[in-house]
Amino acid sequence: MSLRGKAYVAGVFEHPTRKADDKSLAQLHAESAAGALADAGLTKNDVDGYFCAGDAPGLGGLSMADYMGLKLRHVDTTETGGSSYVIHVAHAAQAIAMGKCDVALITLAGRPRAEGMATGTAPRNYGVTTPDVPFEFPYGPTVVNQYAMAAMRHMHEFGTTGAQLAWIKVAASHHAQHNERALLREVVTVDDVVNSPVIADPLHRLDCCVITDGGGAIVVVKPEIAKRLKRPPVKVLGAGEAVKHQRGGKIDLTYTGAVWSGPAAFAEAGVTPADVKYVSIYDSFTITVLVTLEDLGFCAKGQGGKFVSDGALISGVGRLPFNTDGGGLCNNHPGNRGGLTKVVEAVRQLRGEAHPRVQVKNCDVTLAHGTGGSLATRHGSATLIMGRD
Amino acid sequence: MAAAARTIPAPPTNVEVQPFFDAAAAGRLVVKRCLACGESHHYPRTMCPHCGSDRTEWKDASGRGTIYSYSVLRRATPPYAIAYVTLEEGPTMMTNLVDCDFDALRIGQAVRVVFTPTDGGPPVPTFTPA
Ligand SMILES: [Zn+2]
Numbered sequence: 001m002s003l004r005g006k007a008y009v010a011g012v013f014e015h016p017t018r019k020a021d022d023k024s025l026a027q028l029h030a031e032s033a034a035g036a037l038a039d040a041g042l043t044k045n046d047v048d049g050y051f052c053a054g055d056a057p058g059l060g061g062l063s064m065a066d067y068m069g070l071k072l073r074h075v076d077t078t079e080t081g082g083s084s085y086v087i088h089v090a091h092a093a094q095a096i097a098m099g100k101c102d103v104a105l106i107t108l109a110g111r112p113r114a115e116g117m118a119t120g121t122a123p124r125n126y127g128v129t130t131p132d133v134p135f136e137f138p139y140g141p142t143v144v145n146q147y148a149m150a151a152m153r154h155m156h157e158f159g160t161t162g163a164q165l166a167w168i169k170v171a172a173s174h175h176a177q178h179n180e181r182a183l184l185r186e187v188v189t190v191d192d193v194v195n196s197p198v199i200a201d202p203l204h205r206l207d208c209c210v211i212t213d214g215g216g217a218i219v220v221v222k223p224e225i226a227k228r229l230k231r232p233p234v235k236v237l238g239a240g241e242a243v244k245h246q247r248g249g250k251i252d253l254t255y256t257g258a259v260w261s262g263p264a265a266f267a268e269a270g271v272t273p274a275d276v277k278y279v280s281i282y283d284s285f286t287i288t289v290l291v292t293l294e295d296l297g298f299c300a301k302g303q304g305g306k307f308v309s310d311g312a313l314i315s316g317v318g319r320l321p322f323n324t325d326g327g328g329l330c331n332n333h334p335g336n337r338g339g340l341t342k343v344v345e346a347v348r349q350l351r352g353e354a355h356p357r358v359q360v361k362n363c364d365v366t367l368a369h370g371t372g373g374s375l376a377t378r379h380g381s382a383t384l385i386m387g388r389d
Numbered sequence: 390m391a392a393a394a395r396t397i398p399a400p401p402t403n404v405e406v407q408p409f410f411d412a413a414a415a416g417r418l419v420v421k422r423c424l425a426c427g428e429s430h431h432y433p434r435t436m437c438p439h440c441g442s443d444r445t446e447w448k449d450a451s452g453r454g455t456i457y458s459y460s461v462l463r464r465a466t467p468p469y470a471i472a473y474v475t476l477e478e479g480p481t482m483m484t485n486l487v488d489c490d491f492d493a494l495r496i497g498q499a500v501r502v503v504f505t506p507t508d509g510g511p512p513v514p515t516f517t518p519a
Contacts, residue, residue: 127400128403247439250480
């Protein structure tokens, strides 16, 4: 069975805050939910399916259903880091197709800034029962130095340069200048990126995403409900998910699980990369985007550096407009998890509701991709393809 | 020249992997090898992640390897080099590169194991240019 046409994205919401000193975590989830439901023209009493991930407080789905007062017949707390919410859209579509729910609500929220969390450069210890911890935590793995090792290897094998990576940030900044809510709105140059301080070789400060508080939500509904709502219908065309890990020590940092999730999504959607007018690509770091574009088939393996250069990702300028809200690199990376906002901007593009300066013309097919965890060694990959009716 | 060394936190060990750290305390690097499929793996498990067999054994490794990738976390105080080193026995393992000039490191470089004390725990295998 294919997901194509079995469910619609009816509502999306990106919480406007970027620093939430005055809001609780549960409150951010609930405000995001209310925003997406209002966008769809529905209320919380219409919701019968709920999806959240590890960022939700307490017992996740149970705690948030209790807080928001939801009456549920389907709950899913799939946790694949920042890619979770892209997977949730697919799982919601599957549940709707199986008749397990009619209106699915997905929420994300986080407040790493308000909590003073050391995000990118402090080793995270996921607990003593985590099997990798005795063999990794002592060596100081952080988010940034793990992604940096993937970048270092890519440069070694394919000759990728820091200037090529920088083009990804440059493109994001060109888009963010038009987003009044973006944390970083200043347009930057390749020189600005490569001359910014090195955080972990070879990644510079401007190769890294922003750290923001905030959240977001998505409402997925069955076709009959989508048809009676007033918003432009956005159809789920296809989805794929994958987990990539270390294969018992046969580590290869040059590719991601997108090599599996991408083809699965394209096959289900019945489209090819050439049909895609806009992409939201998870951009925790510039290297994440470059490797993902290769793995999804937008260019050959090793050619990502050349592919992204010279403004190729800038809307209205290049061949493949990406992250037109400014992405995680410039706009927002709520709770250190960027998957949900990737879906939101892809929906805006399909509706024709992106900022006029970055709106892609005739945008009928979009792709949103999430990458959560440590790049190429233990991460979730999720690809979602959506289209207009 | 060699930078001031970072204090390595103690590895939180458990009963399944204690032999690895007992060997480290005795100055030996060991890897798990599967008697069913012949493959070695790291980090060590009771059951082989390649074929699923529980017929795995601890084997002494040569302690020689090459740098698969690395990164110096310049933002840390003091900076330190994290790396993946591919062992002669096959598996690639996360580690630190120590007692070396960070600016002279390169992928493919030959390295050898040295055991570095940790903060209140058993020593852990780290690597230095061979
Ligand atoms: Zn085996």
